[in-house]
Structures are given as structure tokens and as C-alpha cells.
Amino acid sequence: MKILQAPFNHGELKSLRAGEHIQIKGHFLVARDAAHKRLYESIQKGEELPIDLDGECIYYMGPSPAREGEVIGSAGPTTSGRMDIYTPTLLEHGLLAMIGKGYRSDEVVKSMVKHGAVYFVCIGGAGALISQSIKKYEVLAYEDLGAEAIARIEVDYFPCIVAIDSLGNDFYKQGRAKSISS
Amino acid sequence: MKIVQASEITQEVVKLSICACRNIPHDVFQAFQKAHNNETSPLGKEILSQLIENSQIAHKKQIPICQDTGMCVVFVELGQDVRVEGGFLEEAIQKGVALGYTEGFLRKSIVNDPLFDRKNTQDNAPAVIHYEIVEGDRLKIIVAPKGFGSENKSALLMLTPAQGLQGVKDFFIQTLENAGPNSCPPLLVGIGIGGTMEKAALLAKKAAIREVGSSNPDERYANLERELMELANSLGIGPQGLGGDTTVFGVNIEWYPTHIAGLPVAININCNAIRHTSIQF
Numbered sequence: 051m052k053i054l055q056a057p058f059n060h061g062e063l064k065s066l067r068a069g070e071h072i073q074i075k076g077h078f079l080v081a082r083d084a085a086h087k088r089l090y091e092s093i094q095k096g097e098e099l100p101i102d103l104d105g106e107c108i109y110y111m112g113p114s115p116a117r118e119g120e121v122i123g124s125a126g127p128t129t130s131g132r133m134d135i136y137t138p139t140l141l142e143h144g145l146l147a148m149i150g151k152g153y154r155s156d157e158v159v160k161s162m163v164k165h166g167a168v169y170f171v172c173i174g175g176a177g178a179l180i181s182q183s184i185k186k187y188e189v190l191a192y193e194d195l196g197a198e199a200i201a202r203i204e205v206d207y208f209p210c211i212v213a214i215d216s217l218g219n220d221f222y223k224q225g226r227a228k229s230i231s232s
Numbered sequence: 233m234k235i236v237q238a239s240e241i242t243q244e245v246v247k248l249s250i251c252a253c254r255n256i257p258h259d260v261f262q263a264f265q266k267a268h269n270n271e272t273s274p275l276g277k278e279i280l281s282q283l284i285e286n287s288q289i290a291h292k293k294q295i296p297i298c299q300d301t302g303m304c305v306v307f308v309e310l311g312q313d314v315r316v317e318g319g320f321l322e323e324a325i326q327k328g329v330a331l332g333y334t335e336g337f338l339r340k341s342i343v344n345d346p347l348f349d350r351k352n353t354q355d356n357a358p359a360v361i362h363y364e365i366v367e368g369d370r371l372k373i374i375v376a377p378k379g380f381g382s383e384n385k386s387a388l389l390m391l392t393p394a395q396g397l398q399g400v401k402d403f404f405i406q407t408l409e410n411a412g413p414n415s416c417p418p419l420l421v422g423i424g425i426g427g428t429m430e431k432a433a434l435l436a437k438k439a440a441i442r443e444v445g446s447s448n449p450d451e452r453y454a455n456l457e458r459e460l461m462e463l464a465n466s467l468g469i470g471p472q473g474l475g476g477d478t479t480v481f482g483v484n485i486e487w488y489p490t491h492i493a494g495l496p497v498a499i500n501i502n503c504n505a506i507r508h509t510s511i512q513f
Binding site: 069071111112113115116120124128129131151153173174175178180181182197209224225226227228229230232 | 293337412503
């Protein structure tokens with residue numbers, strides 16, 4: 051199984067293919083609905099963003115609260131499609147990879163191909179398992195949003211599947227077609 | 233006449249809320265294992281194995297199975313010979329949910345107003361509570377937290393009687409196709425057929441917490457449950473929508489008489505974290 055260091059090497063990211071199982075070491079951003087809305091509106095207004103998106107990966111996740119002595123609570127992916135209207139704008143501003151679950155719109159896939167970006171998925175519902183690979187959780191911006199604040203997480207052997215690669219190959223389509231034909 | 237103290241109800245609802253979010257029911261765990269044994273897609277098998285491991289970690293470390301600890305749905309079966317003392321039943325349950333979500337480090341996902349404010353209530357209250365008056369002196373409380381990855385993919389359709397059985401099947405397929413990977417398959421699908429609009433939805437919700445592998449007592453509906461399950465698993469959606477044999481763990485149907493002019497059908501999609509637990513006083 052491939053192990054990738056995050057922030058990602060753009061060349062290495064482009065070599066990934068839909069359906070590949072990988073693990074991630076390093077750190078990336080965490081943001082979901084409300085944070086995306088604010089980032090998008092700031093970009094529209096020409097304001098400076100509270101975080102730098104250049105070369106970044108965003109994990110769509112809102113954790114359950116951490117207990118004393120724990121880094122984070124349960125931490126699985128949320129439905130990516132809800133971020134679709136904001137994603138092309140974020141990709142324009144340097145975003146290179148995303149982690150979530152579920153389908154992406156045609157506009158997002160087109161924009162990903164244009165920018166050489168990759169969309170990973172991890173297992174929805176496996177929040178307890180995924181939390182074991184998160185070593186640090188630090189809120190960076192929009193603290194008032196609680197579970198929806200922008201954070202940076204440090205991960206070790208974070209398990210992912212390449213759902214849509216930088217060429218636009220979609221494993222949701224490929225995997226299902228393979229399953230029906232077999 | 234049985235007397236139950238409101239404070240006792242609150243204490244038990246606290247425990248039920250926490251327990252439901254951290255432990256999957258035994259029948260669901262068995263369904264995970266069975267699906268893992270039968271799945272022919274290697275990726276699907278790997279995903280099912282991760283779901284099994286996830287439920288074991290959640291149980292052992294007492295952390296939520298899924299970070300979306302949901303909106304709390306509560307079913308109350310209140311015997312007509314039960315009296316609640318020392319407070320109002322509704323308040324006792326709501327207080328239990330609020331305390332449980334706070335004390336149990338569960339995610340608070342409820343906003344005060346659906347359209348305008350959308351301000352987090354900070355304690356996951358209010359829960360959605362359904363009451364049923366039953367015979368005898370038992371008080372049963374079922375707590376079933378529901379995440380919105382799957383709830384958002386649930387659907388209701390008022391079919392015409394002429395659309396009949398085929399209409400139900402078509403609507404079922406259409407709903408599963410629309411749910412795709414977003415609702416975190418493998419799923420348990422609850423279907424409510426008949427009654428009125430809201431009755432069908434309530435039946436679907438109840439069906440979704442019926443034991444995995446159980447059948448409707450009416451053979452015709454039991455056959456339909458089996459047929460729809462096979463149909464769902466032939467779609468190739470598979471675990472997490474990435475392909476495979478296991479799209480659903482089961483299809484549970486509940487039905488009720490309806491009007492000559494109607495055929496309401498509600499489909500409640502339950503994600504792989506099929507969470508619910510209960511207590512009987």
C-alpha cells in the first residue's frame with residue numbers, strides 16, 4: 051500500500067489512480083459546510099483568507115468532542131457533495147486535494163482535472179477507527195463554528211481510497227461497473 | 233398503576249443516548265460479519281472489515297461509532313396504566329438527551345431554527361419524540377440517534393393505487409440510486425406503506441430500527457422485503473458506494489390501511505451505523 055506524505059507532492063498526487071488504497075502521513079486542513087461558506091464569501095469580497103489554501107488538502111469533517119486526555123473524538127468524513135458549490139473557487143485558490151465521502155458534481159471534476167487535484171474518500175461511519183490515526187487537532191480559524199471550525203490535523207497512517215484522480219477517473223463509476231459485470 | 237419518577241426517566245435517557253452512540257446492536261454486528269464473509273469485491277470486503285474494527289474500537293474505547301451522533305429520535309410506548317410523577321414526561325426525556333450528549337462527549341448537531349437562525353442549541357436538544365399509548369403498565373423508551381448523511385437521502389412519495397407494487401419497486405430503486413455512497417452503505421432500509429403522508433413516514437422510521445434479518449409477519453410483505461433486498465444488492469453500489477455485493481443489510485417493511493385514492497410510500501435510509509437502544513420500566 052502506498053504511503054503519501056501531506057502536504058502532497060504535486061507530481062506524486064498526479065500519479066495516483068482511481069481505486070488505489072493509500073495511507074497518509076503528515077498534516078492537512080479540516081473544514082466543512084459553514085467554514086466553506088465563509089471562505090467562499092471572503093474570496094468573493096476580495097478579503098484575505100485566515101488560512102493559506104496553496105497546495106493544501108481539506109478533509110470534510112466535524113469531529114465529536116474530545117474527552118480529557120484524547121486528541122479528538124470520533125472523526126469520520128461528511129458528505130462532500132454539500133461543498134461542491136464552493137470547491138471550484140477553492141481549487142482556483144490553490145487547493146490540491148480533498149478527503150470526504152460521496153459523489154462530486156461534474157463542475158468539481160472538471161475543475162479538479164484543470165488543476166491536477168485529487169479527491170480521496172475514507173469510510174463513512176468509521177469515525178472511531180479514523181480517530182486512531184489522528185495525532186493532533188489544532189483549530190486555526192472560525193473557532194466560533196465549533197465542530198465546523200477550520201483546523202489542522204496531524205495524521206499517521208490515515209486510510210484513504212482514491213475516488214477521483216487528477217485525470218477525472220471516477221471509482222464510484224468504475225467500481226460499480228466492475229461489480230455489475232462480474 | 234405503575235408510578236415512574238421523571239428524574240429516573242431522565243437518568244435512563246442519559247445512559248441510552250450515550251450507549252446508543254457508542255455501541256452497535258448485536259444483530260447489526262452479526263450483519264457486518266455475515267456481509268464480510270459473503271462480499272466478493274476485495275475493496276468492499278476491506279471496507280466491511282474496517283467497519284467491524286470501527287465498532288470494536290468504539291465499544292472498547294467508549295467513543296462514538298460515528299462523529300455524526302445525529303438528531304436523537306425517541307420512541308415512547310406508554311402503558312395506559314403508567315403515571316409519571318415529579319415532572320412532565322416530555323421535559324424528562326429532553327433533559328436526558330441534553331445531558332447525555334454533553335456528558336457523553338457526543339457531537340451537538342441541532343440548530344434552533346431550520347431556516348433563518350440555524351444557531352446550534354449546544355446540547356443536541358430537542359429530540360424528536362414519538363408517543364404511543366399501549367395497554368398495560370409498561371413504559372418503554374427507545375433512543376435512536378439518526379445521522380443526516382442517510383436521513384437526507386430518505387424520501388416520501390404519494391403513489392396512485394394504479395402504480396401499485398411496481399410503483400413501490402421503482403421508487404425504492406430510485407431512492408437507493410439517489411442515496412448512492414452519500415448515505416454510507418451498507419444500509420438498513422425502512423419502508424412504510426399506507427396510512428397517510430405522516431403515518432407512512434413514521435412506519436418507515438419504525439421499520440428502520442426493527443431487527444436486522446427479521447421479517448414482516450405478513451408473508452406477502454416478507455416476500456417483498458426479500459425481493460427488494462436482492463434487487464438492492466444487485467445494483468452493485470456496494471460498501472461505501474465503491475462497488476460490491478452488499479448495498480443493504482436488509483429491507484424492513486411496515487404497513488397500515490390507507491384511503492381508496494392513495495398509496496403513500498416512505499423510505500427511511502439508515503446508514504451502516506444502525507444505532508438504537510431501549511429500556512423498559
